[in-house]
Amino acid sequence: AGRIEISNLSKSYGIFKALNDVSLTIEPGTVTVILGPSGSGKSTLLRTINHLERVDEGFIQIDGEYVGYRRKGHKLYELKEKAILKQRINCGYVFQNFNLFPHMTVLDNIIEAPIVHGLLNRKQAIERAYELLDTVGLREKANAWPRHLSGGQQQRIAIARALALNPKVMLFDEPTSALDPELVGEVLDVIKKLAESGVTLVVVTHEIGFARQVADRVVFMVEGAIVETGSAAQVLDNP
Ligand code: ADP
Ligand code: ADP
Numbered sequence: 001a002g003r004i005e006i007s008n009l010s011k012s013y014g015i016f017k018a019l020n021d022v023s024l025t026i027e028p029g030t031v032t033v034i035l036g037p038s039g040s041g042k043s044t045l046l047r048t049i050n051h052l053e054r055v056d057e058g059f060i061q062i063d064g065e066y067v068g069y070r071r072k073g074h075k076l077y078e079l080k081e082k083a084i085l086k087q088r089i090n091c092g093y094v095f096q097n098f099n100l101f102p103h104m105t106v107l108d109n110i111i112e113a114p115i116v117h118g119l120l121n122r123k124q125a126i127e128r129a130y131e132l133l134d135t136v137g138l139r140e141k142a143n144a145w146p147r148h149l150s151g152g153q154q155q156r157i158a159i160a161r162a163l164a165l166n167p168k169v170m171l172f173d174e175p176t177s178a179l180d181p182e183l184v185g186e187v188l189d190v191i192k193k194l195a196e197s198g199v200t201l202v203v204v205t206h207e208i209g210f211a212r213q214v215a216d217r218v219v220f221m222v223e224g225a226i227v228e229t230g231s232a233a234q235v236l237d238n239p
Contacts, residue, residue, distance in 0.1 A: 001028055003027060003062065003200070004026040004049065004060065004202070005025050006022060006024040008022070008058035017224050018044045019045060019224045020041075020223070020225045024226060028063075030200060031217075032218075033203050033204075033205060033217070033232070034046070034218075036222055043173050043204060046093075046204055049202065050093050051067055051088065052093070055068065062090055062091065066083075089117060089119075089165050091167055091168075091171060092170040093171045096174040096177050105144065106157050107142040109146065110160050111125035119166075132163050135160065137190075150183060152183030152186045155175060168200060169200045170194060172201065175205065176205065191210075192214055212232045218234075218235040218236065
């Protein structure tokens with residue numbers, strides 16, 4: 001599970017078209033890397049998948065269920081809040097700047113969402129949190145405060161937090177762009193590990209080496225449109 005279908009998506013900010021008729025199907029369990037110059041709409045596309053952004057036209061489905069909007073005839077209808085929330089739970093989102101809750105310990109950051117959404121009780125959530133801390137290699141930081149962690153550690157915790165809802169899809173928006181170069185590898189290693197777990201990954205990044213190693217498919221965007229898709233070699237090595 002975790003098939004994403006994006007159909008004829010358009011989105012403008014004022015008169016500026018950030019997304020211009022974007023269509024893309026992403027198969028379950030695959031890794032898609034989105035490349036393109038700054039301002040080409042990569043982040044906007046990712047945000048629409050999680051309905052952090054409204055669209056003007058087009059729609060998205062995950063496993064056949066609409067995200068944000070559904071089409072009836074020629075009109076788009078926004079989904080009810082409950083349906084949007086359900087899709088958000090299906091989709092983990094990792095931001096460039098980690099966005100951990102600063103007033104909560106690492107453990108509380110991870111257990112918050114599954115408890116609030118009623119997916120796990122406190123005991124189950126804590127158990128799951130320690131599993132995830134093992135996955136990202138930070139069990140010993142359970143009781144630490146986010147501000148006492150390095151950027152790379154904070155981002156690994158942010159990934160663990162997103163995974164706590166057992167999403168079918170994980171969206172990464174330039175997950176290593178805010179990191180010192182020596183910390184990039186530890187975050188990319190965690191994402192590589194996830195790639196083997198069957199979760200569908202969509203990663204916006206400028207890390208070409210990562211794209212070559214891990215991407216099943218590379219999507220190249222320019223000016224709000226997809227101009228090329230294919231294997232990393234096809235997209236990156238062809239003139
Ligand atoms: P990328 O991720 O490829 O750098 P973005 O999706 O962030 O591109 O942005 C695409 C374009 O849309 C940029 O030119 C940006 O300035 C513009 N944009 C993004 N968000 C907003 C917003 N909230 N209001 C106005 N313009 C925006
Ligand atoms: P169903 O899944 O049974 O179609 P919905 O809850 O999605 O039910 O919508 C019920 C009706 O309300 C739809 O037929 C649609 O016409 C209308 N509707 C849904 N969302 C909106 C909206 N954002 N604005 C206006 N009408 C809406």
